[in-house]
Amino acid sequence: MSDKSKTQDEDLPYYDHPTGGWGSVKSLAKIIARSRPDPGIMQTLWRQNKPGGHMCTSCAWAKPDKPHTFEFCENGAKATAWDLTSHRCTPDFFAEHSVEALKSWSAHDLEMAGRLTHPMRYDADSDHYIETTWEEAFEGIAAELKQLDPKSVVFYTSGRAALETSYLWALFARLYGHNNLPDSSNMCHETTSVGLKKVIGSPVGTCKLEDFNECDMIMFFGQNTGSNSPRFLHTLQAAARRGCHIVTFNPVRERGLIGFANPQSPMQMLTSSRTKISEHYLQVKPGGDIAVLAGLCKRVLELEEEKNGGVLDKAFIEEHTTGFEAFAQSMQQTSWADIEQASGLKRTDLEIIAGMYANAKKTIGIYGMGLTQHVHGFVNLAMYVNLLLMKGHIGRFGAGISPVRGHSNVQGQRTVGISEKPELVPLDKLAEMFDFEPPRDEGRTTVEVVRGVLDGSVKAFLSLGGNFARAIPDQGQADPAWKDLTLNVQIATKLNRSHLLVGRKTWLLPCLVRSEEDMQATGPQAVSMEDSLSNIYGSVGKRKPAGEHVKSEMAIVAGLAKATLKPNPKVKWDDWLGDYSLVRDLIEETYPDDFKDFNARMFEPGGFYRGNPARERQWKTESGKAEFTAPKVLTALGELPGEGQYTMITLRSNDQFNTTVYGYTDRLRGLEGSRYIVLINPKEMADAGLSEGQMVTLESAVDDGVERRVADLKVTAYDLPDGCVATYYPEANPLVPLEYHDQESKTPAYKGVPVRIVA
Structure with missing residues (x-):
């Protein structure tokens, strides 16, 4: 059974297996063999993330009150083995x-x-x-x-x-x-600390783990669960199995949000079966999330009018929010043509997701650094909050906004x-x-x-x-x-x-x-x-x-x-x-x-x-209420790529945690070997006169008088939106100008930098 998109070129690098499963077991075995941890590694992993045990040094995902037999994931186990090396x-x-x-x-x-x-x-x-x-x-x-x-x-x-x-x-x-x-946090989620504080009065997300047992819709924007917070997949698997609608918007089709085989399930391990995670997976242009959210908000307003009410939570909006009228007028004046252009998605697809959202009773909004690390990252978050506020999904059990943090x-x-x-x-x-x-x-x-x-x-x-x-x-x-x-x-x-x-x-x-x-x-x-x-x-x-x-x-x-x-x-x-x-x-x-x-x-x-406080609908904002925001831009990018330019996004591999590189296998993307690569879709590779495996240099296209280059990158065809190239973090960080950051929080814009390819 393949989760591969029918529209994707079969020859592109790809991992045709679910996240988790035997691939996860084999990957962990390699790290243990390489790091040679002390003999107590299995006892340590047995205690990991359990009451009275030690808490994982990898991601910051929640630990359930009733732990699984093994309450660690592939990346968490790698981090522990890496810590306990005998070297x-x-x-x-x-x-x-x-x-x-x-x-x-x-x-x-x-x-x-x-x-x-x-x-x-x-x-x-x-x-x-x-x-x-x-x-x-x-x-x-x-x-x-x-x-x-x-x-x-x-x-x-x-x-x-x-x-x-x-x-x-x-x-x-x-x-x-x-x-x-x-x-x-200054380099990843400071946009969250500043943005959420401004619009709902809380610098952190509003959800608890039990909310995921009640929600009937989960939306993902710019978060790679499979590599960055794999234990979250247990929660998502349970939600998908009970019929919760899961929708993902991301430039890259990441395996963790496509299919998952639970390594603790004998049935899934023996039969190679998997649980489908995302019901819809839409590859948005880098920086196009504001436009996506504008499209969803615009369609929800249209449905409210078409159905003569009953879609918006008007009582909540009236009692708990401010700025709705200006926001609604802004959405009504935003054209579908502009939304499609900025997002790279079709109106019909956005209308389908908006219809699902309009019918959902309890929605959780998940996001990661794909929203925060942009010049207009604050607008990304404000628009996400707008969408959730329209139906009263903040301060309601089973609903809320939930950033997924990295470090523990x-x-x-x-x-x-x-x-x-x-x-x-x-x-x-x-x-x-x-x-x-x-x-x-x-x-x-x-x-x-x-x-x-x-x-x-x-x-x-x-x-x-x-x-x-x-x-x-x-x-x-x-x-x-x-x-x-x-x-x-x-x-x-x-x-x-x-x-x-x-x-x-x-x-x-x-x-x-x-x-x-x-x-x-x-x-x-x-x-x-x-x-x-x-x-x-x-x-x-x-x-x-x-x-x-x-x-x-x-x-x-x-x-x-x-x-x-x-x-x-x-x-x-x-x-x-x-x-x-x-x-x-x-x-x-x-x-x-x-x-x-x-x-x-x-x-x-x-x-x-x-x-x-925001979970209790106590809004510690300047206005004393949750605040709708009328966006002034439809793209989170500071600069749109010009002729012969691309928007560069940075990625972390499956064999990596932040700047720690465990190895050179990016298994979940089907990539192996050097981290000095540049991913580009095959059509644009051909249009640029490039060939697979060719060595190129990336140059920053930000015009500030400073020359920024990363050389000796191998061209690799990959399933990406038009106008986009992808490289690894932190190898590509020299291309990100210091002053190219979110306007509100100063979070560096690692997810949207204009670059040129020099053969």
Whole structure:
């Protein structure tokens, strides 16, 4: 049985199997063989995402209160195996390889060197990292920080650090004197934080896991479930089987939203059967989602008129919203011809989906970075909210808007104070609790941090996890500027490209992974995190740490803070490090509405829900109501591609999590080998005079006086909309201009950059 579109060329790369199934099992086996994790890997996976176990470091999808036998997916298991590798990156490794030599290694090979085992200091004279002690590291870093203006220092964090660590990292930054606290959200879902906050008063989605048991329609925009959040497929499979209508809009036909074979179902594994996920799958042009949503909204308004009412939830609109009349007039004045042109879809197809939506009683709107990473990403989200508000689908059980976040705790970090926006943090409360005056000025976003690295106003960069230098746009411009930093501190588990862009003083500090035991003064410690649906979970690691010199993230943060800051009797780093429950008490005191009885509730099956005012139809917006938005554009692109140009979208492969590359098999797209490829549909490949396998260069077509190129990309024919090419993230990030970002949130526009192909 094939799920392949009848209109698709049979010769194009394609994976003619469902997501999951034996393909998932075989892929995981390869990663385990390559990373050679310790013998306890299966015991660790057995505990993963279960109460009392450790929470996956991969995606942020929810954990059910009644876990499956195996509550992990292919990608989550890969992440755990990758963390627990037996390979070690020791001082001997660094003695053998200079930093300059390591720059020629691939991202995959750098991480394959294994777990970092000792604190290391960069020695400029030899161009090598050399072993140091933790005492020397803390004192050396603190000495530099004490000499710098705090406003010139940045504390970055990836979405992996736990709530406890994140809270203390943010407190450290503010006690030191700045709000420069960007995190990975700045590069992916900051549009969500800003956009949803503006239109419904909540910076996060409104759904709970049980809503998916009640909805009768689910819409997907720009989210690749199969590669990025595979455990979600269990929920979608159950919804599809009970007759829920699932509709997907995406430029690429992704396997996870086409068909799924559950690896935990003996019947599906033995018979190779699969569950069809999407009832309709429409390949929208990049940036065309605003037009799609406009078409759906326009048709719903037409149906309301044709049926003399009964389609819109007028009572809800009247009581809970503002701006409907201006929005409705805007939709009525938007022509179907313009909608078809901007979306790349036919009016008849949009009318079919609008009819399904009009008849649905409870609809959930799902989206990912295909909506957020655009110049007009905010308009994408505002239009999505418009559609849901028309029928009262926000603040209703079984309905709502639900962004799917990537990193396991990226949403939670924002909840406990990792934010460059002081208005989002209870600074008065922190001032009272810790007897200091917090900085009140706006901190730097990711875009502003890179700007500061380029212009020299950022002097020091401290990174709590992540691979910042590879994740950012405009890498070609930024890379040479890192050497001018006074201080670069990288807290990490494995070696990556960011660690090779050394400043004048650079330190590499090894930390535990979440599945390892964290032993402190009062015994083994637990940490916690928040998922995409606002549930909080406790996590306990059991594996032996990668080395005796590897510290927990909490220990590193506390060590740096103690060495840097003046003593404060209300700031008790030693006590907090010895007993993480004391930090959870601080979080509860700071955020009492979200974290009531935190320590008592952290191991509740399914997590405890921290609440969401918009779910209760309490609208914390400027108007006090949910806000309809009349769009001023029909495309999310900042620039439409001109003659001989294409819109580039960036993709993650099945063998990848964010900037971590596990291997070179993009199984779910039928692609194998080099990540330096450019995908284009066969007709446009022929029109451009290109041939399969030809090597080309991509050039940015943004006219800002800066030359941006990525060379040696192999042309590969693929099923894509006209006017579109696709490349891998982060390899293509040098083509994304720093100033090419969402207008409201500054989220880089990785999903819609104009480029030229140079043969």
